[in-house]
Amino acid sequence: MNLAMIEAAAARMAGHVRRTPLLNAPLLDAAAGRRIFVKAECLQVTGSFKARGGWSAVSALSAEARSRGVIAYSSGNHAQGVAHAAAAHGAPCVILMPSDAPQVKIANTRAYGAEVVLYDRATQDRDAIGARLAAERGLTLIKPFDDPQVIAGQGTVGLELADQAAEAGIAKAPVLVCCGGGGLSAGIALALDARAPGLIVRTAEPAGFDDMARSLASGVRQRNAASTGSICDAILTPSPGDLTFPILQRLAGPGTVVTDDQALRAMALAFTHLRVVLEPGGAAALAAALFADDLPDTVIAVATGGNVDPATFATALERFA
């Protein structure tokens, strides 16, 4: 994994994946007591940064592999990212999704033309099911985070951030990133290390699912005790990746942890002051930027996704807007 792979991914996705804006608002800063800049990946094609990794991975395949097709497993955002990229490349696409994923994510994944196969998150092993389907049909498995081309694709967020932070006059700041398996965090960390070394990634995870924070603190990969139980469905992965953890161990600061209520409050503040729609897991980094107590005056948060059921969003508004 190096900067050249991220730059190559950026070149392959030009014109297909959006350069998302870096948003801020005086009234958000006033509410937070610090300056917060938000990289709005919820405005990305398919509604999350996963469109980047999906495009990077599918576009890196041989024509022959593409014609056989791809398979991915995902709570929803990686699913949509891969499905979108596969459709654009004319590649058949099978998506393995947990049966409790938000309906909007399942519906959208199907709408992008993918074949959706549901599994039970609590009792079935998605890796095993995915490997079997891949073998049966000759599909290439596109992992959600522990894949070099996926990490390279997500790292393009870091290339953009380096430029946008410079334009905003920010040379030194923590970059809070919503973290599941760490693909986005690792990709951004690699890009920033090369392009804007004063910007340091800090992962943001839901309380009870802080495997990355505990792994970074202990130096050894830790697992979460549970696999469900937070509204931040997009980032409930069991443990850091083989590829992502060493990168973050080398380049990231301490991990941060947020509660579900803090994620909902972040969604409400993003609604009021930035006018963007965030899903709970996509709001974890903004929640950390708002509520963590060891942050400097200026921080950057990557708002990773906005694919949320209307009822969940309405709850955030009712309780906190």
Next chain:
Amino acid sequence: MNLAMIEAAAARMAGHVRRTPLLNAPLLDAAAGRRIFVKAECLQVTGSFKARGGWSAVSALSAEARSRGVIAYSSGNHAQGVAHAAAAHGAPCVILMPSDAPQVKIANTRAYGAEVVLYDRATQDRDAIGARLAAERGLTLIKPFDDPQVIAGQGTVGLELADQAAEAGIAKAPVLVCCGGGGLSAGIALALDARAPGLIVRTAEPAGFDDMARSLASGVRQRNAASTGSICDAILTPSPGDLTFPILQRLAGPGTVVTDDQALRAMALAFTHLRVVLEPGGAAALAAALFADDLPDTVIAVATGGNVDPATFATALERFA
């Protein structure tokens, strides 16, 4: 009014006003049955395009006039735009707002540092009150639309659209614009006439408040029968402007009209597919893009603002998402 004034306004606001993205989504296109590109001015500083006109007008004042201060009357978005620009220029600012404006708009206008004076939309004449306050305190009145520098500022949306449409390969399309007094529509029309003449402005207004559509159809300025009664509070102006109407008469296509329910449906679709927050008046153009029956395969809609009370937004989600 000419292109040079719009270009000068763009130069004055560089670094202070955001270049908003042109968003689209395959699933929105599928829902609409046509390609829709949305210029997301809800992501503008202060949550609406009014930050442009406000900045343009305040920055064009003499230092002496700025030190005396400015006054504006507005249902909320022009208020915030002017208040934001005045604060950044160190100019005192009085804002005259209808007492039934959304609470979030009143609160935000105060948070930008402006003095807010409330009036009754049904029984009091805001122009008369504004003129009296301006005379008493030596304030410069910044009108919401019928002011050359305000029109020039709003016209910068058109400069960006000309570039963004070219990047997207769109040479010919209607550009639907939410329309109150016509300042934004006129500014965009002037910019596009010079830079992208295949893009033709068509105004979008709420049913019952379609003074511009009727004026364009008849060739004579028409007034609305009522001053309240649509949820599209941002665009309930009584009649086209002295400056804006002749520009639109020369350059715009026929006006479009949308119902309140269509605006709410557009808000819900923007939530689901674009992950942006629109207010009802800011969604009128997208509603026209979705539901008008005389449109070609590719259209552009300017989503003008996203300052909406949570309860109104929740209603849109509950009924239509």
